[in-house]
Amino acid sequence: MTDVSSHAHPETAAHGDSGHAHDEHPQHPDHPRPGFWRHYVFSTDHKMIGIQYAFTGLLFLLFGFSLMMLMRWNLAFPGKAIPLLGKLLGDTRMPGGSMLPEFYNQLGAMHGTIMVFLGVVPLAVGGFGNFVVPLQIGAPDMAFPRLNMFSYHAYFWGGVVMLGSFFAPGGAAQGGWTSYPPLSDILPTGQTLWILGMLFLITSSLLGAVNFITTIIQLRAPGLTFWRLPFFVWAQFVTSFLLLLAFPALQAAGIMQLMDRVAKTSFFLPQGLVVSGQVLKVSGGGSPLLWQHLFWFLAHPEVYVLILPAMGIVAEVIANNTRKPLWGYRPLVLSVVSIGALSFVVWAHHMFMTGMGTVMSTFFQTTTMIISIPSVIILTCLILSLWGGSIRFTPPMLFALAFLPMFGIGGLTGLPLGLASPDIHFHDTYYVIAHFHYVVAPGTLFALFAGIYYWYPKATGRYMSTKLGHLHFWPSLLFINGVFMPMFIQGMAGMQRRLYDGGASYTHTAHVLWLHKVISFSAWGLALSQIPFIINFFWSKRRGAPAPANAWDATTIEWAAPSPPPHGNFEVQPVAYRGPYEYSVPGHAGDFFPQSEPGPETVSPIPGTPHPAHA
Amino acid sequence: MQHIDTAEQGDPHLHADLKKHVRTYMLVFGSLMVLTLVTVGLKYLHLPTVPAILVALAIALVKGSLVACYFMHLISERKLILILMLATVFFFFGVLLGPTITELNEINPIH
C-alpha cells in the first residue's frame, strides 16, 4: 500500500506550496477581497457554492439518518418508551416517551424526503458537481455564477421550510416521501409546507441544471472535446438533463396538490370520497393516479440522478488508484447517455399494482429490463478496469471498491421488482426498501464518501487522515450490510413497508420480527462508525498532512490548479492535449501523463493491441 | 435568412438585414391575427368533437410554429437548439401520452 500522505512532487517543489494551506482569496487586481457575507453566504464562486451545498447536504444527511434511528427504536421495541429522548419530544409526538403512529409516519416521510432531496442530490450534484466540474473542464467558474448562488439559496431556504414543517400543527408531512393523494390532500398543515419546500427545491435544481449544461457545453477548455471529458463530467451532464426535463412534472403536480389543499380543488380527489365516515365536500372528478404518473415521471429519473454522479466519482477514483485508463470509455459514455434517455420511459414500474392493464405493464416491464443493460455495462466496465491495475488501497479507493458489489446487489435485486408478476409479491414490502437502500446507501453514499476523501486535498490543501479513514470504512461496511441485508428476508416473508410497529401485529411475519433488532443495532453501530469521519473532516482542515496540488498523481485537469484553487481557478488557461486517463503510457517517464500537460497527443490503446508508439 | 448575432453599430448590412426581419415580423403578425380570428370563428361552426379538437390544435400548432420560427428565430438558429427542443417535445409527448394512454386503457381496455 502506497502511503501518499508524504509524497514529494517534482512539479510542485518549485511552487513551494506543500508546507501550508493556500490563501483562498488573495487580493485580486480587479476587485477587493469580499467581506464575510459576500465570501461565505452570498458567494458566486463555484467552489464556495460547492462547499456550501456539500456542507448543508451532509448536515441534512445526518439529520435524516437521525430520524431513521428514532424509527429503528420503535421497530425493534414497538411501543416502548425511548430512554432520554422520549421525554424531550413532547406529548404530541411521544406521550410518555412512546412513539405515536402519526409521529412514526412523519419521521418516515421526512426521512425519505430529506435524504433524497435535501441530502444526496445537493451533495452529489450541487456539491461535487459545482466544485469539480468547472475545474475538470478547465473553466474559471460556472457559466452563470449569480444564478448558481440563487440556486443554493433556493435549496437552503426550501430546506428550512421543510424542517419548519415539524413545528406545524399536526406535525410534518406524513404521507410518505411519495405524498400520494387522496391522503396527502387531507393531511394537516405540515403537508402544505412540504409542497412549498419542494417547489423551492425543484426551482433550485432546474436552475442548477441549466447552469451545468451550459457550462459543460460552452466552457470546455481548448482541446477538450466531448470524447476527452472525464467520465465524471459526462455523468453530471446526463444527470442535469434528467433534472431539467423530469423535475417540471413534479413541479406541476406539486402546484396541483397545493391547489387541492389550499383552494379545495379536486385534481386528485375522486367524487364521493369518504373521510372519517363523511363524504368530502369537494367537486370531485379528480384522479389519484394522475399524481402517481406525474410523481413517478420525475421520481424514476430522480433515482438515476442519485446514482450517476456516484458512478462518475467511482470511475475517477478507480482510474486514479489502478494507474491505468478506464476500461471501455466509449461503452461507458454511450451507456450513461442511454440510461438518461431510457429513464424517461420506465416510470410506471412503480405503479404495477394500480390496476394497470397488461399492454401497459408489458411495455414498462420491457423498458425496465432494457435499461438494466447499460447499467450492467457501466458496472462491468468499472470492474474490468481493475484487471491488471496497480491498485492503491487509499481511503477513496476502499469506498469506491465497496461500491461495486454493493451497487451490484442493489441493481440485481431490482430486477424482480421491475417484472410485474414478482412485483405482486414484493410491492410495498421491506424487499423494496432493501433494494433501493442498497443502491443509495452502500451504493451512492459510499461513492460520495470516496469523493470527499479524494477531493478534500484539492479543496483544502490537506489530506484526510488515512487511519481515521479506515476506522470509518470498515465498520460502516459491516454495519450497513447489517442494516439492509436482513430486510430482503423480511420482505420476502411479506413484511409491509411503513408500519410503525414493524409488522408486529401480523402473524405471517412473526418469524422475521427478530431481525428488526439486528437491523436497529446495526443502524446505531453505523451511526457510531460515522464519528471517525466527522472528526477527520474537521480535524484534517487544520492538522491534516499537507497535500501538493496534484495530491494523487492524477491526470484530470482539476489537479493542475493549486490546492485550494484561487478565484478564477487557473493562472493560465489550460489546454487539453489528450484523453482524461493517460496512466501508465508506454514510453512515458512516470506512470501518468496529465491531460493538460503540453506534449505529444496520446490516446489510450485498445486493450490487447500494441500501443501506437510501439506499432 | 442570415442569423444576426454579433453585428456592430453602423454596419449597413445590419440595417438592411434588420429591415428584412421587420418585414417578416409584420407578415407573421398579420398571419397570427388572421389565424386567431379563424380559430374563434370555427367555434361557432359547432363541429363535432374530434374534428373540432384536431382543427383547433392544428391551428394552434401553426400559430405556435410561427412564433417559434420567426419571433424566436428558431428557423435560423443553430442545430443544437433545434435538437434540444425536438428532444424536449419528444419527452413532452411521453408525459402527455404516457399517462393518458395508460388510463384510457382502463376505460376502454385494448387487451
Next chain:
Amino acid sequence: MSTAAAAIPYTVDARPDTGLNNVKLGIWLFLASEVMLFGSLFAGYILLRTGNPAWGAGSELLSIPLATLNTIVLITSSVTMVMSWVAAMERNLKKLRLFMGATVGLGAVFMVVKGFEYAAKFEHHHPPSYSTFMACYFTFTGLHALHVLAGMGVNFYFGFPGAKMMQTDPQQFANRVEVAGLFWHFVDLVWIFLFPVLYLLNFGPPVSH
C-alpha cells in the same frame, strides 16, 4: 461587473463550435423545462377530461370575447417585443423605450383583463373548487399569469433602469434583450395553446351542482 464577466468566456461572443453565447443556450434550456412544466399540466388536463363524462362546457362558463382580446393583446406584445430587440441591435434608445414600454403596457392590459375574468368567476360562484374544469382553468391561467408578470418585470428593467447598458456594452445588452424576448415569446406561445384548449374546446353539459 464587466471585468469579472469577461473572465468567463462566451458571455457576449458566440463560441465558435456551438455558434451560441451562454445566455442564449441557457434560456433555451430553461424554456425546455418550461415546455415540460406546461406539458405536464396539459397531460393532467387530458387525463382528467377523458376520464370525466360530466366535463363543464368552457364556453358556458368563460368569456370568449375577453380571451380573444387577450390573445390579440399578447400576440401584439410579441411583435413589440421583437421590435425592441431590433431597436437594441440598432442601438436606438428611444425606439427601445417605445417598444419595451408598449410590451410591458400590453402585458399590463392582459393582466387587467385576466383580473376582470377572475373577479367575474368568483362573483358567479365559480371558484377553482367548483369543478375540475375550473380548477384547471384557474391553475393553468394563474401559472401563466405569473409568468407574464415575471416577464413584465424583466422587460421593464431592460427598457428603463437597465437600458444604460446599451451605452457601456451594447452587444451584451442586445443579447440580453433577445433572451428576454425568447422568454416573452414562449409565454405568448403557451397562451396560444391555452386559449383554444380552455375556452374553445369544451363540449357537453355543464356540471350540475
